[in-house]
Amino acid sequence: MGAKISYFVMAAFLVVYFVLVGGRGVALIQQGTALTAALGVSALVLPAIGVWFLWVNTRFVTRANRLAAELEAEGGLPVDELRRLPGGHIDRDSADEVFARRRAETEDSPDDWRCWFRLAVAYRDARDTPRARKAMQRAIALHTSARH
Incomplete structure (x- = not known):
């Protein structure tokens, strides 16, 4: 909020x-x-x-x-499974592992907006904001076209 x-x-x-x-x-x-x-x-x-x-x-x-x-x-929101460093920051290796799974999921289902949404979250967790935004835009476009 x-x-x-x-x-x-x-x-x-x-x-x-x-x-x-x-x-x-x-x-x-x-x-x-x-x-x-x-x-x-x-x-x-x-x-x-x-x-x-x-x-x-x-x-x-x-x-x-x-x-x-x-x-x-x-019930499809990605679960926060990332390991954190003592200061609370996301462990980079953990983010890379989750990202690899999300990318493979998206490659298997390239027309599923849900996969693209979860990939956008993985990009954000990896601190790659431009790619996170592009992945979210793709999710929005797929969702919009599926509704019409």
């Missing part, structure tokens, strides 16, 4: 920032000179990109959470 609260607080701060920067951009454009208009337009571009980025990430997180809820209802 703490992660959700943190996400929404950060999103709220970003939205306030986008509104403030956007307001400054509009004020610069209204001054009417070529220089202030150019600065104003550039000030509006950054919040537009930020809003798009926030929207894409929020949609991704929402869809991934739906998959997690569905997998939990089926």
Whole structure:
């Protein structure tokens, strides 16, 4: 629950920032000179990109959470079987073992969104965030196409 609260607080701060920067951009454009208009337009571009980025990430997180809820209802969420170091960090060899099993599972069933979801978790546990995100995107796409 703490992660959700943190996400929404950060999103709220970003939205306030986008509104403030956007307001400054509009004020610069209204001054009417070529220089202030150019600065104003550039000030509006950054919040537009930020809003798009926030929207894409929020949609991704929402869809991934739906998959997690569905997998939990089926009893298919991956069990945390990772060994931990004394400081609480995941043992790298343990993460590699679990990852190898998840990868083999996904190779055996490449069209099963559940396998891709579990592979995404294994990537995350191995601290490979870009691949974790791509695997989760694949799980979301497979889940979406299976429903339609």
